[in-house]
Amino acid sequence: MAAPMPHPPVRTPDGRRRRPERHGGRGGRGVVIGAGAAMLSAVVIAAAVMAATRDRPPAGPDPYAGSYPVIAASAVPSAAITWQPAAPPAGPLKRFKGRPSRIIGKIVDRSAGLSYAKLARPWKQAPGVTHSAGIEWSVDKPKFRWWAGAYSDLLREDFVMAAKGPNGLRAAAELDAAKWAETYSGKMLPLAGQPLKVSGRSAWLAAYRVRTRDPVDNIAEWALVVVAVNSGRQVPAVFEVSIAQPKYASLPDINTLVGSLQVVR
Numbered sequence: 001m002a003a004p005m006p007h008p009p010v011r012t013p014d015g016r017r018r019r020p021e022r023h024g025g026r027g028g029r030g031v032v033i034g035a036g037a038a039m040l041s042a043v044v045i046a047a048a049v050m051a052a053t054r055d056r057p058p059a060g061p062d063p064y065a066g067s068y069p070v071i072a073a074s075a076v077p078s079a080a081i082t083w084q085p086a087a088p089p090a091g092p093l094k095r096f097k098g099r100p101s102r103i104i105g106k107i108v109d110r111s112a113g114l115s116y117a118k119l120a121r122p123w124k125q126a127p128g129v130t131h132s133a134g135i136e137w138s139v140d141k142p143k144f145r146w147w148a149g150a151y152s153d154l155l156r157e158d159f160v161m162a163a164k165g166p167n168g169l170r171a172a173a174e175l176d177a178a179k180w181a182e183t184y185s186g187k188m189l190p191l192a193g194q195p196l197k198v199s200g201r202s203a204w205l206a207a208y209r210v211r212t213r214d215p216v217d218n219i220a221e222w223a224l225v226v227v228a229v230n231s232g233r234q235v236p237a238v239f240e241v242s243i244a245q246p247k248y249a250s251l252p253d254i255n256t257l258v259g260s261l262q263v264v265r
Contacts, residue, residue: 083162083171089193093207093225093258096251103256108264109133109152113231114198114239116150117260119253126151131240137247145217148243148250150257155228155236163228163236169195169204172228172236177206180224180240186210196227199263203229210242221245225254231263 105118107125111132118125118135126134126149134151138144155163155172156179163172170193181188192207207225224242231237239261241254 081158081162081175083167083175085167085170086174087190089170090190090207091192092194093192093205093255095255098249098252100252100256101250103260106260107133107135107152109237110264112152112154112237112239113233113263113265114152114229114237115260115262115264116152116239116257119256123148123150123253137250146244147247148241148253150239150241152237152239154233155238157235160235169202169228169230169236170206172238173204173206173226176228176238176240177208177224177226180226180242181208181210184210184212184216184222185214186212186222191223192225198227198229198231198261201230201232201263203227203261205258219244219246223248223251223254225258227258227261229261229263232265 101123102120103117104120106115107118108115109132122137123135124137126136128134131151131153133153134149136146136150137148138146155176159172159175159179162175163169174193177188187210189209189211190207191209192205194205196203196205205225205227207223210222210224212220212222222242222244224240226241227239229237229239239258241257243250243254
């Protein structure tokens, strides 16, 4: 199955990096240093070298390793992520009414083992920062705004053990969707839940309306579809499609993207 994609996915709405500013420059007048000044300079340099050596971490294992984790530990550090079906599957994904975007090519993600439609503008190919491949719909000027995304990846490592057994693909899809919704502190309202076949391989589709209590750019709801696929990798592949409520006229793109899914070697 696929890794959780930040899910959105998912990029934060203002996650662009700023190039570091450069200060200072080259140039300056030459200075003749006398013998006394040279000795003083040598002493200062030697002191600086000693200080740098003193502050340098010792060779070998870091004695403080593990005391400054990058990711905050859970309340029960050893607790494994588990999954149980919360309700019966919600049924097949409906066909949304409207005109879908034009297909202009194909996205091939060999890492996840999936391919799917590449859609025309306003969709564009994603840079592959948070997922191994994808397309997205964002506006960079005058203010960055993220409207939709379709991303693929392998299932995130901490979900792998929960995605075992006969319901593993369903577990993978629902865990990934829950993680996506958590990004927006969202409440999940089921739209669909069904087994699928993708290129003859087993898959599971989970779809939701995600309503957030903390709107970003005045977006209070998203349509989210996650498909977990046995793509032949060691863990399932995950395909996520999400569209913000102001762009619900583009919901037919969800049907296009899900229908275009294929397994690739």
